[in-house]
Structure formats: structure tokens, C-alpha cells
Amino acid sequence: MHIWGLHILDVFIIFLYIGIILWLGKRAGRKTKNTGDFFLAGRKLGKFYQFFLNFGCSTNADQAVAVSREIYRQGIGGMWIQFLVLFLTPFYWFTTFFFRRVRLTTIGDYFTERFKSKSLGGSYAVFILLMSILGGGVGYMVAAKTMMAMTPKSVEQCSYEERLSIEQFREYQGLKSRLDEGLTSKEQTRYEELNEKNKRGELHSFISHTNPVLFYFIYAVIVGIYTMLGGFRAAAITDAIQGILIITFSLILIPIGLHRIGGFSGLHASVPDYMFELFGSVTMSEYAWYTIFAMALANLVSIIAVAPGMATAGSAKDEMTARFGMIGGMFFKRFIMIFWALAGLLAIGLYAGMLHDPDLIWGFMSKDLLFPGAIGLMLVGILAANMSTLDAGAVSYSALFIKNLYEPFRPDKSEKHYLFIGRIAIAVTLLGGIVVALFVNNLLELFKYMISVPAIFGASIWLGFIWRRLTKSAVFIQVAICLIIYAIIPNLFQTLDWARYNESFLQETKAKTVTITISALTEDVEAGKAEYIGQPIQRQHTIEPAGVFFENVARTDPADPSSPKVGLGRFHAEIWVLSWLGIDFSHYKKAQLVAIRFLFDAIFPLLLLFLISFVTNPTPKRHLDRFFAKMHTPVQKTPEEEKKALEDSYENPEKFKKDKILPKSNWEILKPTKLDLLGFGGSWVIVGIIILLLLLMISIK
Template sequence: MYGLNFIDLIVIFTYFLAIIGIGIWSSRRIKSQEDYLLGGRKFGKLIQTFASFGQATSADGPVGVATTTFKNGAAGIWSALLMVFSTPLFWITSPWLRRMRTTTMGDFYEERYGSKKMAAVYAIIGSIGMMGLVSVGYTAMNKTIMAITPKVEKDFTRQERYEYNLALELNQLESKDYNQLDSQQKERLTELRQLKPESVFSYINEYWLVWIVCLIVLIYSVLGGLEAAFYTDMLQGFFIIMLSIILIPFAWWKIKLLYGTSENESALNILHDKLPESFFEIFGAPTLIDFTWYFILVASVVAGITVVTQPNQLVTNAAAKDEYSARFGFVAGSFMKRFCTILWGVLGLAAVLLYSGKVQNSDLVWGYATHDLLGSLKIGLVGVMITSMMAALMSTASTLMLTVSGLLLHNVYKPLVAEKSEQHYVWASRILGASFLVGGAIVATQFDSILEILKFIWEFFVIFAAAFWLGLKWRRANRQGAWASILVTLAVFYLLPVIMPYINPAMRTNKQLLLKTQPEPVERVYVARGMDVTERNKEIGDWNTQNISGATVSNRPDSLKVGDKFTKTFNLPQKSIFWSKDPSINENGVMTARGYFFPELILIQKLGFQLQYQPYALNETIRMIIRLLFPFLLLIVVSLLTKPQNDKQTLEFFIKMRTRVRGFGNEVDHQDVQNAIKNQEATKGFLLFPNSSFEIYKWNRQDVVGFFISIGIVFVVLATLFLAVKMGG
């Protein structure tokens, strides 16, 4: 049925029953909003670790890394490993989030700045961002499960067969050296790249799949709240780890079967013998030349600063019973994802050798590998993989659903509908969370690109970065400065770039705004491997065919054998400078910009900088720096020009933040805060600069040891990456 065996269906059905059962069991323990939204703040290190791992690892993780590695080699792993450099920061920030003692991140803006409206704005904008994030997981899961259940050619519709043939033609042109193509072939290659034809079609309707998974998450999360979500994260965490490992030994076995020449030859040796040398370049790979050291550095800083401001980060940390459980669980779960990321990349490299030429849409490679490597065994492993992929999505979706339901309940609904019973608010929260999941499912059915959505969300929370960080660390930051940074950043970088092209459509056809980067061809010298020789022989055969008909436009390629040194030219694509997407030709034959524009880069160009002659990585780095610094500078200037915010509520907020959460229960913790408020001067001993307006806390032994151990683990992750990529070479 649907390309699956009966045992696979049993595995999937059993998994669904288990997590629904957890939801029903947890629902009987819910007595209050805090029970529903934060699980009673009672979770220890183990649960917190898997909660952090689960909410950080959605279905887009393995699919995205395998995709970029399949297309670009080992350097593609950086698409998900950039955050490794900012992970030690979470050891410091996680206790802050637990120490806030709020239900939602929106509550922080209300307490710190004394503004319910600011909390409501955060709740609405944050919910939109989270909806985009969960839609990415839906989309990734869709593509994978569709590839696991592929149609055979005899079942193709006429349209599917036509598209399949276009995909084969595109793959044939892509495999050739660009310099060996004639002008007609180059034009055809450009045309087919824009069409993006599919080569894999499924028996399963992708829209039905989204709604089925949405329904399952609704049942156990709406009933059981965060407790159900966190306990299922434990179960789903094991499935995600299984997902990360299960395909690799089967892929290596098949590589040895197809390409091995002796029993002692390992799959890793074969990979290095067969794949081009460029596929094992971790830094500066020609196909990902934009991943420069400065781009990686700035992207890591931006991600580290903005991730902490996301609403789901507070929920994950606030559910811990104490600060140590929060910080240990969050950092340990994050590092678990980093190591799994490397495993996803290892599979991507194996897939290059096994499936080059067979899979046109690289988003489908994980599902295709599952079908090819596990399907013939008929022992339920395909069902385990589908279950694991759904688990990766569900663990994230459930946490995000409860995050958003808490945001909208506390910061939008309750101010409008006050003085209702606890049960009323619990049910209101369930309805709001259900609406969020349905909205995410609708978004997922409207978009195809995973990377586009991810990149937008990644930078989206820079809107609140200054108000969050300076609100915590600088007492001089006030309500006026926070409003200025939030509203102006939102308007300048997000609203105007989307609205202006509709008000002034001529912007999209303005030649000055359609400029693209002008990258020079990249030449690299490599030692020929098996795949290089195969490609060169194919190029020579094509040249001979063209020569017979008198259609050759270049010299005959030199013969190549394994071990020879040769020069390969990479023709890097031109990229739009001022728009989020590359332009296309409209129905009138006019080149037209797509997406939203980047006002900061337009301004820099107007000041005399010729961005078209700069590397795309440099333009993107400059853009990220401006987008990050702008709200901070604006908040500082406006706060200094207006009156300080020294009211009682603000003062008590900072005293609360200086009071550690010891983990002896809510009553003891409440008494600790009240004692600190009564002895305000004593709390200044917690500060590094007590006579300034900065809230910089002194580090204790736990802070120092944990932070430097985290830095050490970063180096272990990087060493593991190098070992995984270079081993066998």
C-alpha cells in the first residue's frame, strides 16, 4: 500500500498510538495554565536535554544537510553547523531565561518595559516567525516521505513522464564541464535550471500527508500540553538519533558491493577513490565559495544573538526545575544535534556516489536513499525511518505550538478577555495552539523552498534583539528606546521591502536594482579520482559526436586517468545583490526582480561602493552586520535622549534576575525573590560593576567550568567533522 510493506504500516501505526497515549495520560495531570504551558516547571537534566534536542531538530535538519552535501560536498555541512560556535553562549543565557520566571517571552517585555502593547506586538510577530519555522519541518518531511514511496515509471502520468525526461536532460547538461558546452547547450541549461523539473513522483498526496501529521500533533499536544510534548520528545529523540545512524551502514555496504575490489577495502576508502577531491573540501569549496571565514564568523554571531530572543527558547528553559537543569539540558541537547549533523553529512557524501544522475531534486535524496537501501529488506526499517522523520517534525511542532499558544494567551487573549477561570484559559490556549499548527500546515502547502524560509526566519528576530539584550544588561534602556528599535527595524528591514515594490512596481524592472554579482570563474587543481575520469571520458565522447557533425566550439578535452593532476573550472552563478531572490523574465519578456529588497545594500551602493564587483559573501556579511547593529544603536541613542525608566516594577525585575532559581519548588523560589526585594543592596554583590548601569553578573565556578567545557566540545565537534570527512583519504 502506497509503496510500503505491511510491517512498515504497523510500525507507523504503533508509534502514533504510543504518542497519543502519552497525550491522554498527561492531560489528566493538568490543573493550571502553568501545568499546560510549562509542565509545572519540574523537569530535570535528562528530560531537558531531549526537549532541547527535540525542539532544535526538525525534519528539515537531516534533509537539509543531506541536500547541501549531495550538491556541494562536505562544505554543505556548514548549512546546519554554523550554530556550533555560538552553543557555549547558551550555557550563560539559559539561566537568565529560567531566572525570568515568566510564562512567555512576551511577559519579559511587559515586566521589563512596563508595556502590555509591546508584549502583544512580540506575541503576534513571534507567532508568525514560529509558524514559518514549523512549516519548514512540514515541507522537509513531505519531500522525504514522498521519495520513500516513489512511483515506478509505468505508473507516471503523461505530465510526470514529460517532466521526468526534462530532469534527465538537465542532469546530463549539469554533469558536463561548462567550458565544453556550446552556446545552444548553455542556453538550454539556463532554461532547465529555471524550470527545476522533478525526477521523483510519489503515490502519496503531499497535502494529505501534511494534514495527517498535523492532526496527530494536535491530539497529543492539545490534550497533554508541555508535559506530553517533553515526554514524547524523549521517545522521539531516540528516533531522531536512529534516523541519523540507520542509513549509513547500509549505504557503506552498498558502496562496497558496487565499487569494492577487495574484502579489506573500506567504503570510506572507496569514497575517496571515486568522488572528486573537491567534495572533501570543508572550507572554501568552489561550489560553496560564499562560506568564507568572515561570513561564517558573522553568521554565527547573528544567529547566537537572535536565537536567544526566539519565544521557544524561553519555554524550553523555563520548564526546568532549576538553573543547572536548564543550562545543562539546553547545551547538551544542542551539542547532540551538532554531532547528528555530521552524521547527516556523511550520508550525503555516500549518496553522491550512489545516486548522482538518479536524483535531480536534491531535497529528495534522503527519501530516495531510504527507499533504495531499506525498502528491499522488508523488515519494517522503512517504517522506522518514516516514524523517525515524523518524530523529528513532531518534537519541534509540539514545542512551537505550546510556545505560540502561551504567547497569544498571555499577551493577547487574557488582556482582552480578563478574569476567567483556569480551565477557560487552558482551553483557550489549546484552541490558539491548534490554530497555529493549522496555519503552519497551510504555509507548508504553499511553498517549496526550505532554504528561503529558513534564512528569513534566521534573521527575523533581529527585530527584538536590541530590546532583549540591552533590556537585560543595561538599566538605562527604556520603553521609548525599545519601541523605536522594534518598530523602526520592523519597518525598514521587513515591511517597506515587501510593501514598496507593490506601491512602485517599476522598482522590480529598474536596471540599477537588477545588478548581479560578477564572480570570476574559479580554477582549482585536483588529483583525478574515479568520477573525474568517468566525467572526462563522457566529455570526450560528446566532443567526438559534435566534431563529426561539425558543431564543436572548443578543443578536444585531454584524456585523464586516475592519479593525474588536472585543472577544473567552476562557473559560479551570478546572484542578485539587492533582492532576496534572483530575477526572472516575466510574460512580457522583461527581466523582473523577485522577493523583497535590501535597503541597506541599496544605500551602500548609492554611497559609491560597487557591490557588483565584490564577492557575494562580502555583500551578505555587510548586510548582516548592518541589520544587527542598527537596532542596538537606535535603542541606545533614543534611550539616552529620553528619561530613564526607574519605576518600582523595573527595579524589581532586575532584583529578580539577580536571584538564582535553586530548584526547591515554586513556593521557596517565590520567597527567595521576596527576600531579595527586601534586601536590595545585598543583590548588588551579584554584579561585576555594581556602581554602573550595567547588569553584568559575576561568574561562579559553575559558569566558568561549564563555559570552557562547552568551548572544548566545540573543538571536539570540529575534530569529528574533519575526521569523518578525511578518514579513508
């Protein structure tokens, strides 16, 4: 028996999971008495909950899907769309320290206290609330797409238009597979027509039973209920359970997929050599080493601006607990990501060219490889992975709204009142994510967007914790300029016909045909192109043009090759600004364009902050002394000890000078302790071990 295309056993597993989660949320709600309990779990979470809270908050299904979809599209180098955070993990040793030492509830509170500016704290709150809605949309979209891939319609159930779309997709893939061999003039014309349709999203590999809009609302209601009941404590408890489910869904496809393809030897016989290049081929991949470096740098600037970071660290009972939970949870996630990468490689070998949308690959694999019961576990794992991020995030964003936007205008209200408003804020945040999911369809571009945009505030958070000279005016000006370049122009220009049809914005990179040497695959032997699997052979590969300023450039009428072109997707304002210097980007490769964009995102806000701070009035010394005295005071075991230690630091802020690396400068960087060297240095050792494991995985034959 099937319901919505799912076996009854799978449906039962899903409803059982939902019931357990709602029960846990209700149970946690009994212990939630005030906003401290609701937003920070009373600052009492130990290492166990901190570990799974950080693992759950940082691990969601859209990341697994993003890794597998990019590997499916680009080879193993595509994993860096998510795995670049591996190189950032050691820096969490310091961000967690900052967030616990500052002893605040939200990052908005940090801006208010550090710069003595409620308006700056409120500005951050508004910005990050909008970002939270965007992030929520990603979670909804991934869960829905996975569900859609698992519930396809049969051909008989499709309408004529739907069947035509599927048939044209298959025709398109057939022509594309022969592109390197050369097409006839008629076939080339037909391919170009279908390619334009594909760019516009008009071709489909299948049609699903799942109505995404209905799915979004049901999903939001479930997350909203248990989160509004129990707040951050509910998020922590459910994340511990959901962490186990995340591990399950991350592993379940691997043994079955390997068996289907014939083990690692079968994998290498089915996937081209260049798709096993870990740091990407400059010629064949969008993820060259310099692209990965640029994206990692932009992400490093951004990571500190992610709102849940303050809440997760702040909920720990002490600094070491916060650090253990963050570093442990994050590295465990990095380890799990190795299996996501392997799933992506298996997807290439098993389903290359079979899907119109790479975002669907995880669900498609699950539907094809798994059996009733296992499919239910996979869906529960996907739901759990997204819920574990949405719940903690929703609570953090609710805290931002209350502390930095609502309470300043409605002070002295009861705890019960603020809890009620906080719960409403959670509902609004979750519903806002639905709106994003309805209007955005490209997971990859959303991920790139989420890497760069938080740098708007991330740069000032990093500098504010370590540099006294950073000024409020500099932050306001930098945020305004970067907001225009990173967020407003990219979104505005893709809606304006003036920009979308502007010939100067429709530049594309040059098409290029390259000859590559690869090891022969099974299909090459079957086609008579090689005598045995692994034999070195040469192959022509066509690199199609890519948009310079717009993500894609397509014909308005796919059937008419003379019709005008139009820009589609994100407008890259960073490239546009740099083009004012007279640079012709049409000669650049796609990997180079991506690298330039992210280098700009990382460096530009920092340059602005330094330059503007030197010409604007500094924050009063007395205020800065108090802020940094608190930052240099370790968190104590009891409230009484905490109060005494802080009072002593406030009275004697100069006592910390001897601990600074540059005591006579504006830099507030303390000399590293043995624990810092062990924690930060040890983290880099773990980074190396994980890279070795990755290399080992792709080397097994």
C-alpha cells in the same frame, strides 16, 4: 503489498507509532489540571526530561534535510547552514540562566515586566506567533518532501506533462555536467533555456504519489491531538521517545551508504576535493569563513528570541537542571549533526545531479538505500523529529497568546477557560503552518529567514537582561524599523511587479570561470582525464551569476533569450539599504553578499537600541531595581524559600552591587562564578572536540 507506494510493513510501523504517541498524550492529559501544568509542566521536570526536551525541541528533520541538501549542493561547507549553531551553544549557559531566573511563563511576559509595557509584550507575542507559523511550515514541508521522495510514481503512471518535465530535467543535467568542458552554440542556447525553466521550478527529477496538502492536514491533526491533550508534559514525555527515534533516523543511512559507495576511500574517489573543505572555498562555496562568522553572529542575536526557550528552561525544577538539560541536549544534537553531514557527502557521491530539488535528497537516499521496515523507521524518525519541535513550540506559542494577548483583555476567567482557549490557539498555530507550507517551497531561504528575523526582538532581549539604560521607546522604534527592513520589504517586493521588473533590482554578480586543481575521481579516470584516482588534475569551473537584490533573476520566457528578466525569491532589503551608500555589489561574490546581509541583521538592531536609548526617557529606577533584584536571586528549592528570598532581594536591591563587574554603571553583568567558568569554558572545549571529530571524519580515506 504496497499502499501509497510504501510496503505494508512500513505503513504498519507508521500507524503503530502514531497510536503510541496519541496514547501517551492522553495519559499525560490526566495530570494537566491548570495552565501551570499545561504550559510549564508545573516547573517539575528533572534532568532526564529536560535533556530530551531540549534535544527534541532543537532537533527536527528539517535541520537534517537542510544540512544534507546544502552539502549535496555545496560540499561539506554547506553544513554551516545549520552547524553554525555549534558556536552558539556555550551561550545557552547564560540564556537558560536568564530564562529560569526571570521566573516567567513567556518571553512576552519578560517584555511586559522589564519595560512595564503590556503593548510591547503583546507586540512580541504577535510577531513570534507569525514566526511560529513560518517555522511550522518548514516542518510540514520537510516531512512532506521526504514522503514524496519515498513514494515516486513510475514513468507509466506519469502524465505527458509530467514525463516531459522529467525528460527535460535529465537533458538539463546532461548539459550542465558538460558545461565546464564547453558546449556548442546550439547546446549553450538549449542549456540557457532549460536553466531558466529550472530557476522557475518547472523541471522535475520525478513525480510523487504523495499529495502534500492531504499530508499536511493529517500530520497537523496528529500533533494537535496529543499536544492539546497533555500540553507541555505530553511534549516532554513524547520527546523522550522521539529523541531515540531521531537518533535512529540520523544513523540508519550511514552504514548502508558507505557500503554502497565503497567506504570512505570510495567516498573520496567520488566527491571532489574542494567539497571536503570544512570552512568552504571562497571561490567555490557560498560558505566562506566570513560568511559562517556573519551567520553565527546573526544567529547569536536571534537565539534568545525563540519562544520555546523560556518554556523549556522555565519547566525545570531548578537552574542547574535547566542548564544541564539545555547544554546536554544541545551538544548531543551537535554530535548527531556530524552524521547528517556524512549523509550529505554520501549523497554527492551517489546521486550528484540526479535531483531537481536538493530538499528531496534525504527521502531519495532513504528510498534507494533502505529496505521495507527500515523505510518505515526512517519515516517515523522524520515524523518524530518534526513533532518533537512542533509540540513544544505549539504549547509555547499558545502560552504567549493566552498570557500576552488574550488574558489582558479577558482577565479573571477560570483555569478551565484558559486551557480551552490555549488548545484552540495550538490548533490555529498548526493550521497556520500548513498555509506557509503551501506557498513556500525553498527550505534554504526559509532557514536563512529564520536566522535573521528573530534578531528584530533578540537584540532587545539580550540588552534588556544586562543593560539598565535600554528604554521602551528604543525597543519600539528599533522593532518597527527592523521589521520593515527584515520582514515587510523582503516579502512585499517579491510580490510587486514594480520591484520584480525594476532593472536596478535585477543586478547579478559577474559570471566567472576559474581553474581549480583537484584530485582525480573515478569518473575522471574512466573518461581518460587521469591515470589513477587521486592524481592532481586541473579543471575549469564556471561560477554562474547570482542575484544581488533578489535571490534569483530569470527570463520571463525561458525559450526567448531576449525576453525581460524578473526577480524571483526573497528581496534582500539589507543589501538594498547599504546600496544607498553608493556601493556596487555586482562585483561581490555570493558568499560576500550573504555575509554582508547577516552582519547587517546582527549589528543594525543593536546600534539602533544604543543610539535611541541615550536620547529617550529611561525606565523608572524603582522598577528596574525590582526586576534586576529578582534576576540576581537564585531559584530556591521550595515555594516558601523562594518567596522569602525574593522579598529580601526586593527590600535590599543594593546588596548585589558588590557582585557586579561594573557596579557604578548601567551594566547588570555579575562577576562569573567558578561554575560559570566551568560551564561556559567547558562548553567551548566540547565545541573544539566536535570540530576535531568533523575534521577526522572528512579526513578518513
